[in-house]
Structure formats: structure tokens, C-alpha cells
Amino acid sequence: MVDADPAPGRFVLTGSQQFGLMSQVGQSLAGRTAVLQLLPFSLAEVARLHPVPALTQTLLTGFYPRIHDRGLDPSQALGDYFATYVERDLRQLAAVHDLQRFERFVRLCAGRVGQLVNLTSLGNDAGVSHATARAWLDLLQTSYIVHVLPPWFTHTSKRLLKSPKMYFYDVGLACWLLGLRSADQVARDPLFGSLFENLVIMEALKTRFNQGESAEMYFFRDATGNEVDLLIPSGRKLRAVEIKAGATVNADYFRGLRSFSGAFPDALEGGSVVYGGDVDEARSDWPVIGWQRLQHPPAR
DSSP: OTTTOOOSOOOOOOGGGHHHHHHHOOSOOTTTOOOOOOOSOOHHHHHHHSOOOOHHHHHHHOOOHHHHHHTOOHHHHHHHHHHHIIIIIHHHHSOOOOHHHHHHHHHHHHTTTTSBOOHHHHHHHHTOOHHHHHHHHHHHHHTTSEEEEOBOOOTTOTTBOOOOEEEESOHHHHHHHTTOOSHHHHHHSTTHHHHHHHHHHHHHHHHHHHTTOOSOOEEEEBTTSOEEEEEEEETTEEEEEEEEOOSSOOGGGGHHHHHHHHHOGGGEEEEEEEESSSSOBOOSSSOEEEGGGGGSOOOO
16 A cells, blocks of 8 residues: 555554554565554543543543543443453454463452562462463553563662563553442552552653653662652653652652662753642652643653
């Protein structure tokens, strides 16, 4: 088609069919096409349709477009989505013979949102081998269910952890897999902080994709427990973001930022704290940003 008519400006929206489509393309389209990754809605896109609800309801609903466009019940819609994904897409993507065990594996992944990936533990809990756990995690990444955030380290930083962390592309799906069906359940859940962290990190990833940037983002953690939740490339340096679900700012929110700044001053361009409150606070070193400000991502 491209050779027959080179006119620019045409789009092919593949959805989940991108895997079959790309595997059957015999020619390289290098220099003749661009591939754009359109994740579920961002907070800014939701805000164009209706007012963004309270934080717990936002986490529960997630960001799949049809839920917001049609006003669907998120629990019903996400349940149907996951059933369709398992029954149809997985059968096309890979030979997953034990669908019930695979579904259990995905739910176990949801229970580890925001945690370091441990394939041995995942495989043991799901009743599958380490190799199968790795293959299934790769499948979840390929099909845009799970995003794995790599750690940042330098060649000389031997004491930094080098295991990635696991998040879901849609936090609403993670909530559904955890069995959460109401905003009150989300608020009381032990993983509330991790789900909020998931939301903020995915917002950063959507912003990068929507600006034509790569998925290159990191987290930082050293062997003594100092951590920064998100490091975003900015030129040759990094912007550091600490993520806290609490609605009240306290001094502990800045500990990871101070530690990273002291250990790697030349790597840091700036930083901030995103928290579960509504009011921004101007601090001398690290500004504090309320989560709803994510509706207004910075201009490129």
C-alpha cells in the first residue's frame, strides 16, 4: 500500500492485532512509517470528557477509553475485557495451555504491583516453573498488560539493586484483578499506596509517548533502602519524582530525593514529590505537587 501510494498522513489502528499484523509484514517499513503507542487515556484526556473523580474512584475506574466514553460500570467492563483478552488474544499470541493457572499468575502480578520482580516467587506461587513465569511475564509485557520499570544504575554503582519493578498499564485493571469493587475498598486496601504509585508512573509514561518520546524511565534503590520512585531522562540528566499516596506532607517524603541528590549530584536536573493531596506546596528544595495537577502535563 505504501509503495503504491506514498501519500503521507494515513493511519492503521491495530489494537491487539498489531502482533499478527507485524509478524506478516514481509518488508521493512523503515523510513516510511512511524509507530505510535497509544496507551489508555491520561488524566488530561479523561478531564476533557468529564470531571476527574476522587482519587480512589479514579484508581478503581482506570483509563480504558470505552469505560469513560460510554459511562460503563468499570468492574463489569474490566471483567469482560480480561475474559476476552485471556480467551482470544492469548490463544493467538502464545500457546498458554492452562488458562486457569495463567489467570492466577496475572492476579499474583497484580498483588505485586510496585514491587521488585521475583520470578522464582511468582512461579512458585502460581505453580509453574521459573522459565514459564518468565515467558508469561514477557507475554504480559508484549500485550500491554504489565509494564516493567528498570532500575537506574551506573557501571560503578555496585551496591544498587538491579531488579526491575512491576506495574500495570491500567491501574483499574490491577484493582479489578485484586478483587476491589468499590472506592471504599480501594481506600482501605494495603496496596493503596502502590496503586497510586502505579497511576503516577503510567501518567509519566503516557506523557512521554504522547510527546513522541521513548519509554525510557527508571527507579532508584540502593542496598540500604534509599529509593526514588521515578527517574525521567531530561537531556543527559534525570528528573527525580517521589510518589506518596498520603494526603498530608511530612518530612519523610523527601528522604529518597535527598539521598539521591547527595550520592549523584551531577546526574540530577531537578525533582519533586507527587502526593495524594490536592494542594501544591512550594518547598525550598523539592516542590510538592497534588495528584490532580497531573491533568495538566508540562508542555514539551
